[in-house]
Amino acid sequence: MSSSTSSYIDYPTFTSPTFSPTAYANSLVLSTNNPTDTPLDLSTPLSRVLFDVQEVDTHIDTLTTKHALPIIQHTQSRSQASARVLESVEEQVRSLEESYKRLEREVVERHDAAEQVRVAAERMLRTLRLGRGVQRAVQLGRQLEGQMEEVGREGPVRVEGARGMVPAANTLLGLRGLFAANGKGEEGEGLERVKVVGTLRAEVVSPAETGLMQRAQQVVREFSMSSLLASGQGQQGGQTFAQTEDTKMRTTRALQTLYLLSPTKASTTVETFEPTLLISALQSYLQTALTSSLAALSRALATLPTLERTLLEISARCQNIVALETLLDTVKPPPHPLLLSSDPRDTTANDDSNFLTPLLRHLDTSSLPSYFWRSMAGQLSSRVQEILNRGGVSARTLRTNRDRVREAIRECVDRGSRLPASSLSNGKKADQKVGNWEREAAVMVQSVVGPLQR
Template identity: 35%
Template structure:
């Protein structure tokens, strides 16, 4: 190693962490006194000298080793050329393979994707058309069933409800179907109006049902009923069915239809029917309190209203809806609810007549046994127990109604 080699700090200059800023700062600090003015001549001269020495060293080394460097360079160049030729050949092969794959796979794949999209669109279109066709068939079916219903075939109402339910499920499958004008037309001109019409018609039939307006024998006059127990709803249903098939078909179909299209409206309609008969019966019995000559007629009509309620319960049981409806209305039987409602409304009216006094109160008290017997017979007739005792279910209703006369005394 020469003196120049010893003079130049190669380890510092070749260090990976070499910093020109740090090196310059150190050099200035070494060539200047802290209490003297800053002088950059000396550090600059040293740096220039180092550069000159390094340049001279490089020139000497390259000159003396030129043959070796040229040989090494030539060898490296040949090796690079050989490697480049091999890489170029492989690249050409890859390009050729890629072009073949592009033609056979990528281009075909692109065309296949287009075909798939077309097929998917056709499938979606076919599905919509198939659903529209099904909707048209259902709509025509609904129209025929409505025509049958208008012709008096009440069983067509239930069939129409099933068709409407299927049509409704079809129209509610998705927005794509409703984008078709025909589907919207089926919804607006067939499904919605027909459904609303049937629901409204069924509600009206149920809420206004009464044997007073039916040309139908009552269970008491068409069958021999046990005198010691209350007939079940099914028994009343069977009796009324044999007495009037048209009435059975009408009310049964109406109850089934409303339960299919709107169960909540069925419960509301039954409650309304019950309240209507309770209110009418309470009014009749209240009027009869001041004129006992009309009591028998009033009691006969009240018993018929009770049979109307029993008939509805029987039809509900006949079509398998009684249990669900009674559970929703929180009642054991509709007739029980009827007589409890009548008793609750009549009791304060009886008490009011007694409290006011006068001839009406005296006549009522004088005939209290007749009134009690009439009420007892009315309840039994209304429960389908013509001429019978008070055992079984009927005993509770008789006790409730007779108890409403408690203000008359014993």
């Protein structure tokens, strides 16, 4: 702006980016007044400001009037340009709307229809898979019923019944795996919501599993290979080859059944699997033999005339344990369909190639006869001490016949450490002794004779 137009107005001050109205007003007041005057005269600076404003307004009016036509033309050109831009944008918007409608017709509507078809197909597939699962469960249930009828046979066809135990256990494992399938897309998904499957589990599967488990445990409890009691004083006589094979086969099937029916988890592998039902049944067998032998021997030591017969019974029980150990050493674990295969590089996995290894590991012993004799010896000393503490004829008779009792116990351990049947010995000779029987005899003798020498 030229200085000839209005040289008395300080345009640079008003147009400066750092212009402050308060600072400018303060400078006007100070330039027209003495700061010490009371009161201050504000009329002069106010008039100056009003005059400047009026002058600026007049100057704007003059410039607007002088350049009206260029301003109107510029405004008109801006308006026309805006109209052209708006028209172009509206045309693009209409094109975009048409494209969206076409996309909606060709994609969105078809996608909605396809989504309905997909949902219907997925539900049909789930229904089909559920129907197959129910069919599979019912089929296995019928198969299990037939197998349990075969297992329940008694009398001359007990062997055939025992042969059906392992297949029945595998069928139960198939049902167990089917019922445990909770993953999406698996055959057993949603089976728990089907009423017929619930009835099948309650009325067929659970009773069959309980009955099969009890039958296998009964076979293990009834295991007996010794013929000492049947043949008299130590003369091995008794069982025929067919009877021996029958006992071996039934016991083997029962052991395999208990192995298969032992509970598992989803993450259990072959190497980490612990056959709890099998170990429990075998431990119960050993505990029964141990408890019966200990009670009988305690009574016999108090009444010596019955000692010979009692020791014969104990020898027979130990021979059965020797036979059981030999059988367990030959029976290998059957394939388990619910167990996972672990990493072959895992060197910490269990290597149980037979049923004897996990039992010995659980009992923390090197052999079952040694466990039997040492467990009984550990509890026998207190029983002998009770007899001595009661005194009377029993205590005096026991002390008097100390040497006879010693020899009878050694002979008992000697008889009990022999294999009762050649068919169980894997090529060993019948009547062959197993283990360090003299060491076990010394332990047993000391548990009885030791308190008598005090």
